[in-house]
Amino acid sequence: MPDKKDPIVCSAAPDQRRTVLVLALGGTIAMTPTSAQGGVTPTLTGSDLVTAVPGLQDFEVTAEDFRRLPGASLTTGDIVELTHRLEQADREGVHGVVVTQGTDTLEETSFLADLYYRGDMPVVFTGAMRSAFSAGADGPANLLAAAQTAASPQANGQGVLVVLGDQIHAARHVRKMHTTSPAAFHSPESGPLGHVIEGAVRLHHDPSRHIGLIALPVNPASRPPEVDIVTASMGSTGVLLHGLEKKLSGLVVAALGAGHVPDTWVPRLTALATEIPVVLASRIGTGPVLTSTYSFPGSEIDLLDRGLIAAGSLDPYKARLLLGAQLAAGAARPEIAEAFRRYA
Template sequence: MSIALFTLGGTIAMAGQSGSGVVARLTGADLTAAVPGLAELGVPLEIRDTHAVPSAHLTFPQLFSVVEAASGAVAEGAEGVVVTQGTDTLEETAWLADLVWAHDAPLVFTGAMRNPTLAGADGPANLLAAARVAAAPGARGLGALVVFNDEIHAARWVRKTHSTSTATFASPNTGPVGHVIEGRVRLLTRPPRHAPWPVPSGAAVGETARVALYTVSLDDDGVLLDGLAETHHGLVVAGFGVGHVPGTLAPVLGALAERIPVVLTSRSGSGSVLRNTYGAVGSEIDLRRRGLIDGGLLDPYKARVLLRLLLASGADRDAITAAFAQHG
């Protein structure tokens, strides 16, 4: 029995450099050596250093390569997998991995908000908690998880909610699915799992899955959307509240929806877009009549990940609509 540890850089792996801030320098061996109690876990960690870059630099193909390597580790006998990375895109990378993860073994993402040069660095505690979750029998079958601040979050729901707080990761719509308490993994609920999507080729992601994200704002005329259908294959709209846009923007979005998939989400940070409550021009009923796809409870960032994966997999409009009905 073992746990595979994949290190992707980020704050958790940064060290000091005089006059230049912190840079990614620590290896997986360095990280594990700094974690009190890891040796007492009773499960060896097999370390694999890969893609040592800030998470803002990560790409879909790089994440697919990590998932492929993690799948190989499970096939070779690993009971679970831990991935350490930067927190900037962690909510998106964990969700992307969750959509294609085909194993019962836990795939656990973690990182840090305070780098190792600071007092109270949270990386060691997060890594230890993540390893405990990856080794826990109760965590099997839950897909990709995010473990931070002794909380266990489903990748489907988790969001980064603060730029610097060590308690940044939260699941506003559901709360955590569990906690690590006195070293024990306590699962509170088991979210349903859906069949995994096949991993598309890296070429398909670039050639057929360019997806824009557009956040609607006050007095928005949509000029920035001009020509978007010529350069992109899909669009996610982060609308007001329950899924509203200015009346002047509604026909612009409708015209785009005739050419490419356009998914409607909320910019609010939690909650769902509605389907059948408001009927004015620019409301959710009006936009659905114009062909926009209901994003449900998916936030704009998660919706963009899903739409890009679907397009890269060759899904047509009906399949895309069905997938958002299932996941949203």
């Protein structure tokens, strides 16, 4: 879809304005009812979103319709192309970029963008838990706070950020923790980086970002490596692991507890790890995978000795993105293991 630019005329004096580019990808924030059954779909443009928000007159805002999709339909190729646009905006001297999208995948898209994005210009992802025509729609307030963050010099060099409910999160830490609550996003391991209060950005600590960990693919349309997740559960025999070496380029195991699987999984995982990179993460989503505490068959010591790669504190979904990005860059298993060690 070609980019469409809709400049928003602001009334503030030129010396008070900072330039903010809004890249609209769709999602609940852009959804309105389109059927008699009352369901919503993304229909609003980036210009529609921006013009509906009082308070953006402090900035010189340009809106582009980059995609118009539900969050569940975004792909890694979309985010690679988005990151190319972010780096172009950085070169153009834009002060900050806001990305609006669906919250279903926001924690993943922002994380992937953070892996690739090498600039210092603030990049802020935001969305909404309630559609634009719902009572108490949260999209306008989230968009305003995101723009205030993107325009703030304090956000320079902080990596990709996520702003919802006036909280500022690092993309690599944030998680969606509730299916419907407007306060769905949290950083359970670190807490928020800061808050937007009375329009001002207040950062509480430095995220110590890993700048541009992975080289950005030149061709966004190239087919990404096939990487997937298999989740361990009590009594599972691991039947879904059978033959995956013929279907996948890499695998993430969402393990029990601190990195454990049923002993019935061990032979299949051992064989898989000789064919493709297999990353060991925890299905819990908070806390690291251990490396040296338990030693029973199927424990973290056992599995790491069999060639699996520890995900550190990355949850399975973000571990999958890091593994896929490494494979897309042509990394071999030792380089992949080192990348997870560095990121952890």
